[in-house]
Amino acid sequence: MTTLHVLPGQAAWWPGPGPERQAVRRAGLWVLTGVISMLFFLFGAAYVMRMAVADWRPLPVVPWQLWCGSALLLAASMAWQLAWRAASRGRELAATLAVAVACASSVLFLGAQLWAWQAMSGRDLTVAANPANSFFYLITGLHGVHVIGGLVAAGLAAWPLVRGGGVLRASGGIELCARYWHFLLVLWLAMFAMLFLVTPAVVQAVCGIT
Template sequence: MNVTLLFLAAIGAIIAWWMSGQRLTSKPWLESSPVQTAPRLEDPPDPAIKIGLYVFLGVVGAVFSLFISAYFMRMASSDWWGMPVPRLLWVNTALLAASSAALQWAKNEARHGRMEKLRLALVAGLLLAALFLAGQVEAWRELNAAGYVLADNPANSFFYMLTGLHGLHILGGLAVTGRTTVRAFAADIPPARLRLSVDLCATYSHFMLAVWLVLFALFAGWANDFVDLCRQLLS
């Protein structure tokens, strides 16, 4: 329980730091005069949908945190047998990181209004994320062919459940990124609206990459060393 609370506290600290970086905790009445801080017409303030995304990501992070805590607690059972990590997951991790980097590139290009590079970056991020999902499905097939089926033992069940849940979130991000990519090729979309859409896609991609890195560390066994260290510090 102490390790779980420590982990959740770390997640909460990261979220608070991130929100402060997004100016969600700013105090406009303590800043400069209204004349100096009035937003320009081409750069409207962040709409409610952006705050809604942060709230949604906070909920998603809490859900994954609970599943990870259950994973650690279930590992102590006698019927738990570890399973190998497919080498393909390394490739998939690189694909997802490249997709996140491509969307960050798209975000930078959108700020400067460079539409040609923006479209290229969006297409690259979309294709790389799709390849990540295809790689995850192939990793499932390799494990099934090797005899590591879903109901064989709790370790297998957690692996398929967590990777499947993460894949569903990536699929949802693909739908939104695909829609944003189509809009980028349209000639009548307002630049401010396009910048907002790209910004949301990049933020979502970075978050899902962070979640995947935690899951990958969990499956590879690296997180166990971290938990052991926390237990030693708390004991």
């Protein structure tokens, strides 16, 4: 049976510090990622169904900036994993450096995405030019919003490291950030493949539409 440690001014249903509270936070993260996954699934379904309309024109190119962004997001995910490992072992300096690399890579990822938008606009691939373009900006922009939200949470999680001497206290939050960034990476790769590999011809072949 789970024991609840109730502190003064703390709600009776909220677990106290330690494994119980971390378990609640993990469950909350699972719920969050489930909701986000469903949101992107619905946009993906709308994207595929919209292809059936005659005015659909697939995106002609993959901006090279997006390849760089993918590499940066992969680096951020790996850095969070290293930060989690270092924090769980009490290695404060290594954890701090890994968190810094993860956050910097994430910010650069957002910059690469904005650069890709600028490059596409320069080729007249604007939001209003075609429905496929609109979905591209919508989906990549929505993913970017979730990265920004993750960075805000990362700042809160890493605060004990900034104050110094709090690596073990920060380890729980760093674990959640690592899990979240792994999710963001998988989500980005899935969206990337959908936007540039799924075409009306592919949908027709898979669904058997003639």
